[in-house]
Amino acid sequence: MSAGPAGRTSAPSGSSGTPSTGSGPDAGARTGIDGRSAPGTRRPGGRTARVREAALAATLEVLTDKGFDGLSVDAVATRSGVHRATLHRRWGDVGGLLADALDSSAGEGWTPPDTGSLDDDLAAINEEVREALVAPRSVTAAVIAASFRSEPAAAAMRRFLADRYERSAVVVDRAVARGDAVEGTDAHTVLLAATAPVYHRVLLLGDPPDAATARRYAELAAAAVTGHPQP
Amino acid sequence: MSAGPAGRTSAPSGSSGTPSTGSGPDAGARTGIDGRSAPGTRRPGGRTARVREAALAATLEVLTDKGFDGLSVDAVATRSGVHRATLHRRWGDVGGLLADALDSSAGEGWTPPDTGSLDDDLAAINEEVREALVAPRSVTAAVIAASFRSEPAAAAMRRFLADRYERSAVVVDRAVARGDAVEGTDAHTVLLAATAPVYHRVLLLGDPPDAATARRYAELAAAAVTGHPQP
Numbered sequence: 001m002s003a004g005p006a007g008r009t010s011a012p013s014g015s016s017g018t019p020s021t022g023s024g025p026d027a028g029a030r031t032g033i034d035g036r037s038a039p040g041t042r043r044p045g046g047r048t049a050r051v052r053e054a055a056l057a058a059t060l061e062v063l064t065d066k067g068f069d070g071l072s073v074d075a076v077a078t079r080s081g082v083h084r085a086t087l088h089r090r091w092g093d094v095g096g097l098l099a100d101a102l103d104s105s106a107g108e109g110w111t112p113p114d115t116g117s118l119d120d121d122l123a124a125i126n127e128e129v130r131e132a133l134v135a136p137r138s139v140t141a142a143v144i145a146a147s148f149r150s151e152p153a154a155a156a157m158r159r160f161l162a163d164r165y166e167r168s169a170v171v172v173d174r175a176v177a178r179g180d181a182v183e184g185t186d187a188h189t190v191l192l193a194a195t196a197p198v199y200h201r202v203l204l205l206g207d208p209p210d211a212a213t214a215r216r217y218a219e220l221a222a223a224a225v226t227g228h229p230q231p
Numbered sequence: 232m233s234a235g236p237a238g239r240t241s242a243p244s245g246s247s248g249t250p251s252t253g254s255g256p257d258a259g260a261r262t263g264i265d266g267r268s269a270p271g272t273r274r275p276g277g278r279t280a281r282v283r284e285a286a287l288a289a290t291l292e293v294l295t296d297k298g299f300d301g302l303s304v305d306a307v308a309t310r311s312g313v314h315r316a317t318l319h320r321r322w323g324d325v326g327g328l329l330a331d332a333l334d335s336s337a338g339e340g341w342t343p344p345d346t347g348s349l350d351d352d353l354a355a356i357n358e359e360v361r362e363a364l365v366a367p368r369s370v371t372a373a374v375i376a377a378s379f380r381s382e383p384a385a386a387a388m389r390r391f392l393a394d395r396y397e398r399s400a401v402v403v404d405r406a407v408a409r410g411d412a413v414e415g416t417d418a419h420t421v422l423l424a425a426t427a428p429v430y431h432r433v434l435l436l437g438d439p440p441d442a443a444t445a446r447r448y449a450e451l452a453a454a455a456v457t458g459h460p461q462p
Contacts, residue, residue: 144379144435145379147435148375148376148379154437155437157435158435158436158437158438161435161436162436181460182460182461185461189428189444189447189448189451190451192428192431192432192448193424193428193448193451193452195431196427196428196430196431197420197423197424197427199427199430199431199435200423200426200427200430200431201423204375204378204388204389204392204430205389205392205393206385206386206389207389213420216420217420217423217424220420220421220424220452220455220456221424221451221455223454223455223456224451224452224454224455224460224461225451225454225460225461226460227458227459227460228458229412229413229455229456229457229458230413230416230455230456
């Protein structure tokens with residue numbers, strides 16, 4: 001999983017009913033980011049895991065293809081080959097499917113950059129966020145839109161983002177330890193100052209920043225706590 | 232209109248069909264922020280203006296009460312007392328109604344704070360944004376949610392925000408002129424660094440900041456261009 005705080009870069013590119021292995025949710029291999037055991041982990045690699053992998057990959061495919069309005073249990077059943085009764089029994093509705101798809105794409109794999117400089121670490125995070133948001137068929141953008149419609153999706157997105165910001169705090173803490181940032185710097189505040197303008201530009205202003213501008217937001221956030229004023 | 236870059240603070244509080252005068256769209260009194268003459272301005276204060284005012288106020292009331300899913304031309308007709316044929320003829324659909332309601336609430340009235348300090352100016356803007364987003368029956372929050380469903384609503388919201396950021400640039404430019412911020416500082420970047428974390432906390436993290444924290448984001452953005460590192 002290479003995505004930053006924004007999450008997955010794009011939907012699995014496999015054809016219908018054939019989730020690709022590279023970017024599809026790794027069902028069975030991970031634990032949901034809220035710490036509970038995921039449904040598919042009981043028999044890793046077994047039928048339960050395969051069904052879950054197919055259902056969650058299809059959920060994200062339908063979401064990015066059709067939007068939340070086109071996301072239904074029937075559509076997921078058709079795309080995944082998993083019986084709709086099974087989907088209803090395990091996940092309840094599309095909100096439950098979407099939440100599990102997000103939880104399953106969190107997991108233990110992601111670690112923040114460690115370049116040795118606060119500027120470069122924040123810039124690397126911002127570039128991941130930017131790429132995730134502007135990617136064709138962006139899962140991140142589709143999930144954010146869905147979060148305004150589905151409380152389970154919103155809750156899962158918040159868990160995902162909170163987890164990524166928590167993991168990223170070490171970037172700021174290391175800068176303080178190196179003496180690059182002032183003592184007592186609040187990591188979460190600096191991370192938000194860096195990343196939030198990227199989300200804002202894409203989601204609210206409809207004006208996605210280029211890579212240089214995303215880096216600029218990171219540099220500005222770093223400058224605020226290092227005392228090197230930026231024009 | 233007292234709202235900052237986030238827009239209107241809350242829906243008109245008048246009862247159904249009786250838009251309040253204080254916070255309802257001032258039909259006829261203003262020009263849409265995109266520069267075109269608004270439909271109601273032909274005969275200021277006349278029947279055309281009153282119909283427009285009633286229709287747009289009802290649009291925002293229905294949106295904040297029922298969400299975008301409950302917003303229909305029929306619902307606006309019922310609430311406003313304006314005939315649905317009139318609504319269809321003038322605005323087309325709910326996207327057109329919502330876009331005009333946003334455009335009409337922009338106008339010439341808003342000016343950014345001028346406290347004499349970049350910290351305090353940005354903090355005042357952030358507090359306006361924060362209050363607009365966390366207000367009960369927040370029009371801003373409802374419009375942002377609607378912007379993911381309706382392209383006219385999204386376009387109107389972007390015009391509105393772009394206008395507010397443009398007007399707010401003077402806050403940064405004055406700081407440069409005073410010698411408080413480094414020469415060549417990009418106003419838009421600093422404004423986004425200040426405000427975007429407030430939107431991010433409310434809309435994506437579901438964790439609205441308190442007033443002190445919103446101020447903190449403003450101070451951090453100011454520090455980045457003034458060279459006074461903040462912990």
